[in-house]
Amino acid sequence: xxxxxxxxxxxxxxxxxxxxxxxxxxxxxxxxxxxxxxxxxxxxxxxxxxxxxxxxxxxxxxxxxxxxxxxxxxxxxxxxxxxxxxxxxxxxxxxxxxxxxxxxxxxxxxxxxxxxxxxxxxxxxxxxxxxxxxxxxxxxxxxxxxxxxxxxxxxxxxxxxxxxxxxxxxxxxxxxxxxxxxxxxxxxxxxxxxxxxxxxxxxxxxxxxxxxxxxxxxxxxxxxxxxxxxxxxxxxxxxxxxxxxxxxxxxxxxxxxxxxxxxxxxxxxxxxxxxxxxxxxxxxxxxxxxxxxxxxxxxxxxxxxxxxxxxxxxxxxxxxxxxxxxxxxxxxxx
Amino acid sequence: xxxxxxxxxxxxxxxxxxxxxxxxxxxxxxxxxxxxxxxxxxxxxxxxxxxxxxxxxxxxxxxxxxxxxxxxxxxxxxxxxxxxxxxxxxxxxxxxxxxxxxxxxxxxxxxxxxxxxxxxxxxxxxxxxxxxxxxxxxxxxxxxxxxxxxxxxxxxxxxxxxxxxxxxxxxxxxxxxxxxxxxxxxxxxxxxxxxxxxxxxxxxxxxxxxxxxxxxxxxxxxxxxxxxxxxxxxxxxxxxxxxxxxxxxxxxxxxxxxxxxxxxxxxxxxxxxxxxxxxxxxxxxxxxxxxxxxxxxxxxxxxxxxxxxxxxxxxxxxxxxxxxxxxxxxxxxxxxxxxxxxxxxxxxxxxxxxx
Numbered sequence: 150x151x152x153x154x155x156x157x158x159x160x161x162x163x164x165x166x167x168x169x170x171x172x173x174x175x176x177x178x179x180x181x182x183x184x185x186x187x188x189x190x191x192x193x194x195x196x197x198x199x200x201x202x203x204x205x206x207x208x209x210x211x212x213x214x215x216x217x218x219x220x221x222x223x224x225x226x227x228x229x230x231x232x233x234x235x236x237x238x239x240x241x242x243x244x245x246x247x248x249x250x251x252x253x254x255x256x257x258x259x260x261x262x263x264x265x266x267x268x269x270x271x272x273x274x275x276x277x278x279x280x281x282x283x284x285x286x287x288x289x290x291x292x293x294x295x296x297x298x299x300x301x302x303x304x305x306x307x308x309x310x311x312x313x314x315x316x317x318x319x320x321x322x323x324x325x326x327x328x329x330x331x332x333x334x335x336x337x338x339x340x341x342x343x344x345x346x347x348x349x350x351x352x353x354x355x356x357x358x359x360x361x362x363x364x365x366x367x368x369x370x371x372x373x374x375x376x377x378x379x380x381x382x383x384x385x386x387x388x389x390x391x392x393x394x395x396x397x398x399x400x401x402x403x404x405x406x407x408x409x410x411x412x413x414x415x416x417x418x419x420x421x422x423x424x425x426x427x428x429x430x431x432x433x434x435x436x437x438x439x440x441x442x443x444x445x446x447x448x449x450x451x452x453x454x455x456x457x458x459x460x461x462x463x464x465x466x467x468x469x470x471x472x473x474x475x476x477x478x479x480x481x482x483x
Numbered sequence: 484x485x486x487x488x489x490x491x492x493x494x495x496x497x498x499x500x501x502x503x504x505x506x507x508x509x510x511x512x513x514x515x516x517x518x519x520x521x522x523x524x525x526x527x528x529x530x531x532x533x534x535x536x537x538x539x540x541x542x543x544x545x546x547x548x549x550x551x552x553x554x555x556x557x558x559x560x561x562x563x564x565x566x567x568x569x570x571x572x573x574x575x576x577x578x579x580x581x582x583x584x585x586x587x588x589x590x591x592x593x594x595x596x597x598x599x600x601x602x603x604x605x606x607x608x609x610x611x612x613x614x615x616x617x618x619x620x621x622x623x624x625x626x627x628x629x630x631x632x633x634x635x636x637x638x639x640x641x642x643x644x645x646x647x648x649x650x651x652x653x654x655x656x657x658x659x660x661x662x663x664x665x666x667x668x669x670x671x672x673x674x675x676x677x678x679x680x681x682x683x684x685x686x687x688x689x690x691x692x693x694x695x696x697x698x699x700x701x702x703x704x705x706x707x708x709x710x711x712x713x714x715x716x717x718x719x720x721x722x723x724x725x726x727x728x729x730x731x732x733x734x735x736x737x738x739x740x741x742x743x744x745x746x747x748x749x750x751x752x753x754x755x756x757x758x759x760x761x762x763x764x765x766x767x768x769x770x771x772x773x774x775x776x777x778x779x780x781x782x783x784x785x786x787x788x789x790x791x792x793x794x795x796x797x798x799x800x801x802x803x804x805x806x807x808x809x810x811x812x813x814x815x816x817x818x819x820x821x822x823x824x825x826x827x828x829x830x831x832x833x834x835x836x837x838x
Contacts, residue, residue: 194778195488195828216488220781229781457742458762459701459807462683463646465632466701466744466807467501467549468606470814471565471588476518478546478565478588 157264160257168249170235171224183237189223203231489780492822493534496523499816500802502550503791506557507596510793513800514560515822516551520544522562524574527798527824536824542572542579550591554601554615561601563589569603569613583611583622591634593641598655602641604631610643612658620662625670627651635696637689640673640710642696644684650676650698652710679706679722688748690771692755695720697771699745703727705759707771721774726761744807746788753796756834760787762806766799766825770834777834785819796832799825 167182168175171190176182187199191206195214200206207218220229234240241249264270286294459466470476496517506512511528513536522542529537546565553560560572561582569583569592583589585605592603594615601613608630612623629645636642641653651672661670678684682702689696695709695716708720727740743762750757756777760766764785768778786806792799801823804816 194831222781223779226782456739457682457702459744460682462701465630465683465685466814467590467632468630470518471547471549473812473814475815476547476565478567480567 157261160254163253163257164250167238170233170241170245171221171228173225173249179237186235186237190221192222194222202234202236204234207231488828489823489825490535492525492527492536492824494538495821496521497817497820499804499814499820500789500822501548503789503800503802503822504552505791505793505798505800506553507555507794508557510795510797512557513791513822513824514551514553515789515802516548516562517820518547518816520547522548522551522560522572525822527800540574540577542577544570549589552592552594554594555596555599561592561594563592563603565589567605569601569611571618582618583613585609585611590631593634593636595636595641595655597638598659600655600658602634602636604634604643606630614659614662617662623658623661623670625653633684633687633698635687635689637691637693637696639693640689642687642689644678644687644698646683648678648680648684650678650684652676674710674712679708679720680704685744685746686748688750688757690750690755691752697748697750697757699748699759701744703740703742703745703761705745705748705769723774725759725767725776726763726765728763746786747790749790749792751792751796751832752794754833756832758790758792758799760790760801762786762808764803766790766801768832773835775835778831780825783823784821797827799827801825
């Protein structure tokens, strides 16, 4: 069965497991459950005989040992009664069945949620956790960043690079490609194998003649390693001495750029993806680990500290009781 | 009709029970000490069908009695009293004589029949050793570094558990020779240990085979360790959680247990298994060798404060009284104190790995 490959069973599997009415333990199959019940709940403590049901044990106790069975051994406090006749899964009251089901379902989803939090992985078929939505921005934010970028580019390129002001004035739908690629379009044009790149070859090519610094020339000759962008940024940075940090930053703010997802992305994008990967590798996981550790620790602490019936580690209950006026003894003054 | 496997003694103490003790010979002679300033003597097997056990006598004290034990015979008892003294009680005549005087309430009293010694531990941070063979000999006083809370004797060792997790083990065999020696205050413990448990020790019991002992704490835990100071023996020691109840699950997924103190521990005199009694109102039988729980008895109506096995190991006396859930500020066990006697089935307390 394909299902078995998953390390965590799904809800149907969990719900289909037979479980013991007396102690709420669940079992792989009915046989195991029955042998569990015989050993744990229906075993005679006088002679060790294992009976099939509580009623059977009661009769046995009565006839063989002349004793009365008052309650089922090893049972949960509210399940010790002899009034229900249980054999395996038979005889469990409907109400209890439903309670159990609700509990299992609750626990299941709780465990799933805990795992999700612990691993940072999304549930199958669910949206990515919010934490990963680094790139999600509202149109307003986007516009704001664009405006900032424009200002920056304008300032940076004011000294004579002609493309920027023009591109900056372009409508929003066009500007991403134009702005970002204007400094380094040539690498993308020749190697822009991704179909999406076709959207702006004209703009890029137009800008190419003007904007590309001479240093970029050898870079365009470089063979692109297919999809090899992780190692790429270093080369790009080396071969593009004029690139300013300012031009990298805005690139990250423009997720719609068509060439984003493929290996033919520009240096700036490579950096960004790389950064994302690095974040995914270093940022997300360490953030998760301490969380896990702390969680376990605090849970333990609360278990120990918060719920002890008597927790005074220096004064015994007897000493305290001995202080009470009704018990206290005052030595006679001699 | 055979007696039911468990029954409640008629005429229980009027206030919380502090200790129960079986006679060294008769398996039906039981002592109980109580906060109501009395020691009770029962015959656990007489009585009618609906009022089982007979109260043979009561012995009044000036103050609550914190512990009681039998002496060398079935007719001698020693009681540890809040009035700073240990009394020898002649159970026949009811005559009560003070044999030990401390500077604070006496918490525990233990009789070592092998050495004819009576050892008492008091909150004045001292032990006193009384020579029961020659009661006129001056007692030996041993100062302790902390307040003792539990005391137990094996055939050759004495284990004292104190505050700050201190555990001192004394060699009983060397003590009798010290009576009358000029400087008995220099008695050094045979071993000094730190408790294996992180919290205040509540009870100590020694293995009848003289190999080791078990301690329990207020934090639902029991530790078993061995006297022998070799690396192998010390590596054998272990501790485990018990007497806890899962708290009812809330929205946060429940979380945590209610942790009860383990009030009493007793080793079975024949099989070397032991019973523990907890504030959760349960008594459990443990196999120290196989590290298994053999049995957990049905819940008692309240906190189980005291346990005792009869000398033949056939009966288990269980002292039940209110616990400390509601705090100890207005503590009272009046009307809620009961003593149960459980008759153990054949091999009920017999461990699998032990014998």
